[in-house]
Amino acid sequence: MTDxxxxxxxxxxVFEPEFPLNLDVTLSCGQLFRWKKQDDTWQGVADxxxxxxxxxxxxxxxxxxxxxxxxxxxxxxCAPEDIVSGFCCDTHITDAVSRTSGLRIVRQDPWxxxxxxxxxxxxNIPFITRMIENLCHAAGESITAPDGTVWYAFPTPDALSAxxxxxxxxxxxxxxxxxxxxxxxxxxxxxxxxxxxxxLPFEEARRVLMAYPGIGxxxxxxxxxxxxxxxxxxxxxxxxxxxMHRLYxxxxxxxxxTPAEYDRIRRFAQERFGxxxxxxxxxxxxxxxxxxxxKF
DNA sequence: GTATACCCTGACTA
DNA sequence: ATAGTCAGGGTAT
Numbered sequence: 001m002t003d004x005x006x007x008x009x010x011x012x013x014v015f016e017p018e019f020p021l022n023l024d025v026t027l028s029c030g031q032l033f034r035w036k037k038q039d040d041t042w043q044g045v046a047d048x049x050x051x052x053x054x055x056x057x058x059x060x061x062x063x064x065x066x067x068x069x070x071x072x073x074x075x076x077x078c079a080p081e082d083i084v085s086g087f088c089c090d091t092h093i094t095d096a097v098s099r100t101s102g103l104r105i106v107r108q109d110p111w112x113x114x115x116x117x118x119x120x121x122x123x124n125i126p127f128i129t130r131m132i133e134n135l136c137h138a139a140g141e142s143i144t145a146p147d148g149t150v151w152y153a154f155p156t157p158d159a160l161s162a163x164x165x166x167x168x169x170x171x172x173x174x175x176x177x178x179x180x181x182x183x184x185x186x187x188x189x190x191x192x193x194x195x196x197x198x199x200l201p202f203e204e205a206r207r208v209l210m211a212y213p214g215i216g217x218x219x220x221x222x223x224x225x226x227x228x229x230x231x232x233x234x235x236x237x238x239x240x241x242x243x244m245h246r247l248y249x250x251x252x253x254x255x256x257x258t259p260a261e262y263d264r265i266r267r268f269a270q271e272r273f274g275x276x277x278x279x280x281x282x283x284x285x286x287x288x289x290x291x292x293x294x295k296f
Numbered sequence: 297g298t299a300t301a302c303c304c305t306g307a308c309t310a
Numbered sequence: 311a312t313a314g315t316c317a318g319g320g321t322a323t
Contacts, residue, residue, distance in 0.1 A: 121319040121320065122317075122320085123305075124306080124307090124317085124318080127305070127306065173304085174303070174304030174305055175302085175303035175320095176303085176319095176320095178303095179320080213320095214320065214321085215320080216320045216321080217319085217320090218319060219320080237318085237319085238317080238318070256298080256300095258297075259297085259298090260297065260298080
């Protein structure tokens with residue numbers, strides 16, 4: 001703490017984003033697993049750094065990163081009208097948007113995103129959060145906050161692939177451990193993997209992702225949406241199955257969830273909502289409980 | 297194309 | 311209290 005730059009990195013600054021933002025909804029809607037809210041301040045590690053965020057009306061108080069990073073990370077570099085006009089097409093969506101306005105799809109690091117959603121298969125949000133915390137603790141760089149609290153960065157591909165399969169199992173990954181083991185090993189020796197995928201058109205990028213062990217349609221679609229900003233991606237989980245059936249009569253949640261059924265639902269959504277179908281998905285997902293309760 | 301068993305953990309019920 | 315059931319994606323057959 002004698003280093004002045006270390007201290008100034010945690011200095012709290014303020015800026016007013018050009019476009020509206022709902023920070024609470026954005027950080028708690030289930031797209032991210034590493035942000036915690038204490039009192040009115042969010043803390044999390046992104047880009048290898050400990051960052052704090054607090055929203056006060058239109059102002060964003062922040063420390064640990066640059067303003068430019070936040071504008072990119074929180075997708076604050078484009079107007080909400082431009083996004084909404086790219087998927088909004090009926091009263092269901094208009095209603096969902098008005099109930100959760102200011103929701104942003106965060107630009108996640110592709111590597112962290114891929115491993116996180118590999119953890120996410122067959123798990124709920126608290127469980128996923130635990131698995132990722134365990135991985136960070138086991139293989140991530142430690143970061144000491146000014147108050148002495150120790151945080152951990154998300155492990156690099158090298159650090160994660162250096163962790164043995166047994167150590168990974170110790171992170172409560174369960175049967176996901178071998179998937180993560182193999183995929184991390186493949187990526188650690190292939191630094192260009194993300195740039196290649198980024199340049200591919202949607203369906204091809206999807207096929208490439210699904211070739212990694214443990215990555216099926218749902219995980220691939222999440223990584224394309226949250227890690228690669230392919231906003232036409234429309235991940236379908238059991239919630240979206242229920243919602244799409246209730247709102248549009250597509251698919252049948254009573255029947256078994258076959259790959260063909262998955263494709264039917266996501267293709268319907270991509271055609272109906274268009275190039276920002278993924279944003280429609282997030283808005284619907286954010287108020288999923290109300291559809292389950294029949295309140296919509 | 298589709299059905300089924302299996303992987304693992306946590307939450308819930310009996 | 312402990313056993314049983316179920317949810318939740320991906321894979322192999």
